[in-house]
Amino acid sequence: MLDLLIKNGQLVYPTEIKYGCLAVKDGKIVDISDETSSLEAKKVIDAKGFYILPGMIDDHVHFNDPGFTWRDDFPHASRAAARGGITTVIDMSMQNVPAVATGQILQKKAAYLTGRSYVDFALWGALIRTNRAHLLGLAEAGAAALKCFMSEPSSDYTSLWPKEIADRLKILSSTGILAGFHCEDYHLLKSGEKACLRDGKKARKDVLAVHSVASEKKAVQELIGILRQTGGRIHICHVSHPEVAMLIKRAKQQELHVTAETCLHYLLFDDEDYLKRGPLFKCAPPLRSKAAMQDLWHYVEDGTLDTVASDHSPCTLEEKDESGPKGAFGAWGGLSGVQTTLQGFWNLAVEEHGASPLLVAKVLSENPARIFGLWGRKGALLPGFDADFVFLDAERGWEIKAKQLEYLNKFSAFVGLQGTGLPVATYLRGRCIYEDGVFPEKPQGHFMPAKLPEPIE
Structure with missing residues (x-):
C-alpha cells in the first residue's frame, strides 16, 4: 500500500x-x-x-549558522523556505564560524545542522587563498560547489587573484567539480570606495557608481578568459545586468562550461528603489536601471540564466544603518528573500510575462538540481x-x-x-x-551531499 x-x-x-x-x-x-x-x-x-510543482531549490542562501545567528539561523530561515515552497537550500560557505574551508569542517557543519532544518540542505565549500590543499577533500565530503570572490568580502574569506583562479580551476578541471564566483573587479571596487571616502562621497549614488556595471563585466570577462585556458566548470552568481548576461550567452555558444544565476530582486527592483527607499534595497552587485531590469528577463526566458536564487543575506536593522563614518558604504549589503522567491517569480513569469509554469519549475528546481549534483534525487516529479x-x-x-x-x-x-x-x-x-500557516512537523531536513562527477578524460 x-x-x-x-x-x-x-x-x-x-x-x-x-x-x-x-x-x-x-x-x-x-x-x-x-x-x-x-x-x-x-x-x-x-x-x-x-x-x-517539484520542490523548489534555492542554490544561494546565507543562513549564518553556526556563527552569525543574530542575523538569521537554520531553524528560522528553513521554516521560511518551507513556507515559500523551497524544499532544498544550498547554504553558502562564508558567514559561518568557521568558514567551510575543509571537508572536515563541512562534515561538522552538516552534523550540527541535523535536527535544525525544516528543509533538506546542501552546502557550498570555500574557494579561498588558504585552502588549496583541501579542494578535493571538500568535494569528497559532498560540497555542492566551491565559492570564490573576485572582490574581497572579509579578512578571513579571502578573494583570489586571476593567477590563483587559473591555478584552482586547473586542479578542479579534471574532476568536474563546480566553482562559483562573485564577479566584481577587486581593483575597481577598492580604489573606487577609497577615493569616495577620501573625498567625503558617502551617498547611495556613490555606492552605485563604485559597484558599476563595468566592474561586473570586467570580472566576468576575465573569468571566462581564464576558463577558456584551463577548462573546468564555473557558475556565475547573482548576474545583475543584461550586458553581463550577454557575455555569458556568448561563452555558452562557444561551448564553455558556464552556468549562471540571477536573483528575483534584479528582476523586480531597480536602482531608484535603492536611491529613494533606502538601504533595505542595498545588495552586491547593486540594483541596476529600470531598463536593465526589464531586459534581464529575456535572458531568463532564453535559458542564458539557468537559475533564479534568493541570495538570502539577512541582517539586523542596525546593520542597515547609514549614519556611520562610511555612510551608505557602511550599510549591510544583502536582502532577505528565501521565503518569497517562488511566489514573486511565479507572479512575474506566469502572470506578468505569460510564461509557462514549466519555466518556473526549470529555473527554480530542475536546473539547480542538475548543476549542483542533486539530480536524480531532487528537481523533478519523476519516479525514483x-x-x-x-x-x-x-x-x-x-x-x-x-x-x-x-x-x-x-x-x-x-x-x-x-x-x-x-x-x-x-x-x-x-x-x-x-x-496554510502551520508547520505540522519538527525539523526533518537531511544533508544532501552532492554527487561527485566522474573524472573528465
Whole structure:
C-alpha cells in the first residue's frame, strides 16, 4: 500500500503539465498515472484546483549558522523556505564560524545542522587563498560547489587573484567539480570606495557608481578568459545586468562550461528603489536601471540564466544603518528573500510575462538540481526522485507582510509586494512540512551531499 496518493492536481513535469496522480511510498515518488482506481494509499489528497510543482531549490542562501545567528539561523530561515515552497537550500560557505574551508569542517557543519532544518540542505565549500590543499577533500565530503570572490568580502574569506583562479580551476578541471564566483573587479571596487571616502562621497549614488556595471563585466570577462585556458566548470552568481548576461550567452555558444544565476530582486527592483527607499534595497552587485531590469528577463526566458536564487543575506536593522563614518558604504549589503522567491517569480513569469509554469519549475528546481549534483534525487516529479513537491494556488492573491515572515529579523525589501499565485502546502520526502500557516512537523531536513562527477578524460 502507498503512503500517500495525490490525485487530480495539475502536475508540472519537466516537459509538460497534465492532470494526474502522484504516488508516494517510503519518501519517494513511485508512480505517476492518469488512473487512480487501482491505487490504494494510507492517505489520499484531492489536489483539484492546484498546480503540483517539484520542490523548489534555492542554490544561494546565507543562513549564518553556526556563527552569525543574530542575523538569521537554520531553524528560522528553513521554516521560511518551507513556507515559500523551497524544499532544498544550498547554504553558502562564508558567514559561518568557521568558514567551510575543509571537508572536515563541512562534515561538522552538516552534523550540527541535523535536527535544525525544516528543509533538506546542501552546502557550498570555500574557494579561498588558504585552502588549496583541501579542494578535493571538500568535494569528497559532498560540497555542492566551491565559492570564490573576485572582490574581497572579509579578512578571513579571502578573494583570489586571476593567477590563483587559473591555478584552482586547473586542479578542479579534471574532476568536474563546480566553482562559483562573485564577479566584481577587486581593483575597481577598492580604489573606487577609497577615493569616495577620501573625498567625503558617502551617498547611495556613490555606492552605485563604485559597484558599476563595468566592474561586473570586467570580472566576468576575465573569468571566462581564464576558463577558456584551463577548462573546468564555473557558475556565475547573482548576474545583475543584461550586458553581463550577454557575455555569458556568448561563452555558452562557444561551448564553455558556464552556468549562471540571477536573483528575483534584479528582476523586480531597480536602482531608484535603492536611491529613494533606502538601504533595505542595498545588495552586491547593486540594483541596476529600470531598463536593465526589464531586459534581464529575456535572458531568463532564453535559458542564458539557468537559475533564479534568493541570495538570502539577512541582517539586523542596525546593520542597515547609514549614519556611520562610511555612510551608505557602511550599510549591510544583502536582502532577505528565501521565503518569497517562488511566489514573486511565479507572479512575474506566469502572470506578468505569460510564461509557462514549466519555466518556473526549470529555473527554480530542475536546473539547480542538475548543476549542483542533486539530480536524480531532487528537481523533478519523476519516479525514483524524492517526494518533494509544492501545492500552488494560481488564483490566490497575496501581499507580503512583515508579520508573515518566518525570518529571525522580520523585515525585507519584498514587504509590500503584491501578486497572484501562492504556495499553500509543501511536502518533503512525502511528509507535509508546511500548510496554510502551520508547520505540522519538527525539523526533518537531511544533508544532501552532492554527487561527485566522474573524472573528465
